[in-house]
Amino acid sequence: MSEPEQRPKPYVFLLLEQFTLLAFASALEPLRLANWIAKSPLYQWQVVAGDGAPVPCSAGMAIQPDGGLEDLPREATVIVVGGVDVKRAVTKPVLTWLRRESRKGVTVGAICTGAQALAMAGLLEGRRATIHWDNRDSFAEEFPEIELTQNVFVIDGNRLTASGGTTPSDLMLRLIARDHGTPLANAVADQMIHTSIRSERDAQRMSIPTRIGVRHPKLASVIEKMEQNIEEPVSPSVLASDVGMSTRQLERLFRRYLNRSPKRYYMELRLNRARNLLLQTDMSVINVALACGFASPSHFSKCYRAQFGNTPYRERGTQAENA
Structure with a gap:
């Protein structure tokens, strides 16, 4: 049968x-x-x-x-x-x-x-x-x-x-x-010429060295810690100590490979996270600021405007106008 x-x-x-x-x-x-x-x-x-x-x-x-x-x-x-x-x-x-x-x-x-x-x-x-x-x-x-x-x-x-x-x-x-x-x-x-089938355990993003175009383990380790600590930023001295460097050595490392200070790089990470939250959620500007490590809304607004040429409030207003 x-x-x-x-x-x-x-x-x-x-x-x-x-x-x-x-x-x-x-x-x-x-x-x-x-x-x-x-x-x-x-x-x-x-x-x-x-x-x-x-x-x-x-x-x-x-x-x-x-x-x-x-x-x-x-x-x-x-x-x-x-x-x-x-x-x-x-x-x-x-x-x-x-x-x-x-x-x-x-x-x-x-x-x-x-x-x-x-x-x-x-x-x-x-x-x-x-x-x-x-x-x-x-x-x-x-x-x-x-x-x-x-x-x-x-x-x-x-x-x-x-x-x-x-x-x-x-x-x-x-x-x-x-x-x-x-x-x-x-x-x-x-x-499909899909030479490597990814499993459920594989991560979405490329590794940090691949993303930044620099293969330096200590630099990658510091950036990873920055990305994991947006709401409560870690001081440059602690970041440096965690990878066995002085603050001055860490400063030179960032200048050499990324053409910016660790503080500036960290700030850019936090502000980019803030922009995503402003554009993708209904969170208040104050709560966005707190979620990205800014205790003062006025300081957040000043840094945001310096980075993006617009205040957080106007960014939110522009989004509403385009809706």
């Missing part, structure tokens, strides 16, 4: 306005290639949008969805595809639909900034998750109950999150391997 034919596993991609095209393609193509290599419809997919209308991506072009927010079978997997200005793109109908489908037992995932939608719907409480590193600070401030990682993707039960860019391909390859075996996943990766 022949085995019953396996039904294709359904995926539903929910596109939010200004979604990232690269992340969407990175999630979809592994499914298509799996079908092609297996010469069997292992997967099927559809694209949906909140109102069923064409959805513009952040590159300007629009995708015509297959439909709107309809009832899904329990075996479906929903993938929310986010991008730029994600909070504005998440509507009440989207949140209602995500909550309804998750109650039915549908697996719900998100790529790039799509995790914001899942969090707003309350679907990541008490879960591990990830989001694009550029949105990590604001997300952590807004949803402290979520265990946010810096990994490329996270699978926590029936919740899936991938950080964006090309990382959705790694998530999908992991799911293909789970569904149909590692050889098929490897064959898909080979077709």
